[in-house]
Amino acid sequence: MSEVNWNARLIGIKGARGVGKTTLLLQYIKLNLSKNLEETLYVSLDSFAFRGKTLIGLADVFVRNGGKYLFLDEVHKYPNWAQELKNIYDDHLELKVVFTGSSLLEILNSRADLSRRAVIYHMQGLSFREFIALETGQTFLKYSLDQLLENHPDIAEEIHQKIKPYPYFKEYLRHGYYPFYKEEFDLYEQRLEEVINMMLEIELPQLRGIDIGLVPKIKQLLAIISESVPYVPNIAAISQKMNIHRTTLMTYLYYLEEVGLTIHLQKESFGNAKLQKPSKIYLENTNLMYVLFPKLSDMGNVRETFFANQVGYQNQLRYHEKTDFMVNQTYAFEIGGREKAKKQITGLENAFIASDEIEFGYQNKIPLWLFGFLY
Structure with missing residues (x-):
């Protein structure tokens, strides 16, 4: 929520089903617009109540009645959403619109040119950092990849002063990515x-x-x-x-x-x-692994999937001939357990071991769980 520029007139939030887009909108309204509810409207476009209506008609009536903040959930359920949002943006300069949609939502390739008008965000499932925050009620800083690589011993120490994170790690791998794990576990x-x-x-x-x-x-x-x-x-x-x-x-x-x-x-x-x-x-993500293939036993695959999911959200991942990942065309990463040796990264520049089953790292060996604090 803190990363979205809510002052923009047209905001789009894309993401896979189940990551919490609807909850994000409702929480924002509750926290920031509770004193402006007469000027605020939330509409789910897959609701039967919206059948037979148009977005343009909705916006016109809303603005005429003093509306200023319009939240449209699941716009991909509405066939002409892109063109009508463009028209609403152009016609109602005083109206702020926030919409959510599937990760398949076409913004750049839609016939209406929304790319110059809408500020688009991609919403990911919970990071390990966010999962721990939900479980413990404590907040933790997020770090850039460069900060993590340079200062990981100090960062791990700061986190350990609040909690011991590793016991939560295996829980997260199985059921911590989608926020609805908190409902009917x-x-x-x-x-x-x-x-x-x-x-x-x-x-x-x-x-x-x-x-x-x-x-x-x-x-x-x-x-x-x-x-x-x-x-x-x-x-x-x-x-x-x-x-x-x-x-x-x-x-x-x-x-x-x-x-x-x-x-x-x-x-x-x-x-x-x-x-x-x-x-x-x-x-x-790793939760999908346990659901789609319950007989899963290879922790090596789980570890690599966790790294790809958490690091790949805000960084570029590529295949590397000698290690598991190349990140941002600069860093090579080998993923493994506690005993993972540095043999595969010997002779490589900017190469690191992301090691499971350790609480603290040393030099270029970094705890795997710590990569869950990037967002």
Whole structure:
């Protein structure tokens, strides 16, 4: 919430289903507009009450009655949202509009040019830092990657003066990424399965025009990936196994990343992402790993997925020939457990070990959990 410039006239918040976009809007209204409720309106565009109405008509009536703050949830449920938001922005200079939508929401490629008008933010699931804050009631600073690499012993010490973070780490890996774990904890995995199904069965057909009959193929592809993440895709073999064309397969892989279910590591950053074969594929977060493949036993894969998810949110991840990750085209990272040796990073500049099962690091060996304090 603190990172959003709420003074902007048109704000868009994108994110995967379940990360807390609706709660963010309602909390902001409660904390900042409680004295201006007669000038404030929250509308969910998937509500039956909105059927048969238009955004432009809504905004006109709202402004005429003194409205100043309009919050529109799930705009992707409304077919002409981009054009009408553009018109509202141009026609009502005194109105501030905040809208949320799926991670598939097209801002730059929409026919209405919203890119010059809207300030767009991408909302991620909970970081390990935010999870600990929810669990303990204590607040912790966030750090840039450069701050972490330079001062990790001091940062770890400051955190340990408040709590011992490591006992919370394995909890977070299983159930700490989506905020709804706080509601009906026993139903968390079931609810997460429902979130996955809604992404594939509703958002992809609605926002990418995929035939609903093809969704089982995409689910099959997700199952293949989840059984062995990080997955090194053999495009020819998968195409044959699934009986689909290579180009179709590459498109499906792209959709899985776009909807927020996978993370792809590329060797290069140029070209059309739909046509690039990923060097490695991870599930987007560790909670998905435990739900999609309950027999999961390889902690090495879980650790790499955690690193990719937490570091990749605000940094550029690339495939590295000798280590697990190249970050920001500058830093090489090898991920491992307590005994992970420096053999694989010997001779490499700006190379680090992200090590699980340790509370404090030394030199270029850094506790893995600490990378959960980047946002």
